[in-house]
Amino acid sequence: GQQLNQSPQSMFIQEGEDVSMNCTSSSIFNTWLWYKQEPGEGPVLLIALYKAGELTSNGRLTAQFGITRKDSFLNISASIPSDVGIYFCAGQSSARQLTFGSGTQLTVLP
Amino acid sequence: GAVVSQHPSRVICKSGTSVKIECRSLDFQATTMFWYRQFPKKSLMLMATSNEGSKATYEQGVEKDKFLINHASLTLSTLTVTSAHPEDSSFYICSARDGFTGTGRDQPQHFGDGTRLSIL
Numbered sequence: 001g002q003q004l005n006q007s008p009q010s011m012f013i014q015e016g017e018d019v020s021m022n023c024t025s026s027s028i029f030n031t032w033l034w035y036k037q038e039p040g041e042g043p044v045l046l047i048a049l050y051k052a053g054e055l056t057s058n059g060r061l062t063a064q065f066g067i068t069r070k071d072s073f074l075n076i077s078a079s080i081p082s083d084v085g086i087y088f089c090a091g092q093s094s095a096r097q098l099t100f101g102s103g104t105q106l107t108v109l110p
Numbered sequence: 111g112a113v114v115s116q117h118p119s120r121v122i123c124k125s126g127t128s129v130k131i132e133c134r135s136l137d138f139q140a141t142t143m144f145w146y147r148q149f150p151k152k153s154l155m156l157m158a159t160s161n162e163g164s165k166a167t168y169e170q171g172v173e174k175d176k177f178l179i180n181h182a183s184l185t186l187s188t189l190t191v192t193s194a195h196p197e198d199s200s201f202y203i204c205s206a207r208d209g210f211t212g213t214g215r216d217q218p219q220h221f222g223d224g225t226r227l228s229i230l
Contacts, residue, residue, distance in 0.1 A: 035221075040224070042222050045219075048218045088153065092219075096142065097144070097159065098144070098154075098156065102152075
């Protein structure tokens with residue numbers, strides 16, 4: 001089946017620093033999505049990417065859909081304490097099912 | 111917009127009990143809803159795809175008789191964990207996608223807040 005490799009697994013950064021995480025896949029996806037999950041809650045959609053090469057921003061977040069359609073990255077600029085959580089990438093196939101990455105646990109130190 | 115409500119948020123019950131979890135799309139119609147299971151510090155694993163008015167499609171290894179799914183309307187899907195046992199304890203999350211808003215792009219999945227199921 002399809003697998004997504006997400007890295008890094010965890011990050012500890014100082015408030016104000018920039019963050020970068022990425023996902024790679026063994027197969028092509030039509031859509032890449034980035035979600036954030038906080039403890040005891042469901043994932044919240046951050047950014048959706050629909051075209052290879054697309055670069056999209058949402059406030060301090062920027063994500064790109066790789067040209068090969070097998071990868072995506074998410075950048076967070078000037079991190080703040082409320083950025084803490086688990087970030088998941090997800091690839092959507094033509095069947096509209098999502099395959100999730102393993103997640104990146106982000107900790108922001110004051 | 112795109113709010114998905116999941117209820118209950120937490121269930122604690124005895125082994126052998128059947129538990130029903132509801133997933134509602136509040137401000138859009140969802141022809142398709144999805145049910146996931148998440149173990150601590152792990153990613154979301156798709157259990158089944160719930161299609162309005164038809165049978166759910168289960169992922170390999172998911173027992174359809176154990177996890178009954180009903181999607182009777184465009185805004186409601188239910189997951190019933192039948193005769194639950196301690197190994198069924200987990201965080202169950204539903205998602206829904208708007209199948210009707212025409213933007214020329216696939217609508218992304220929006221998630222409920224999950225249900226923490228604990229079987230004693």
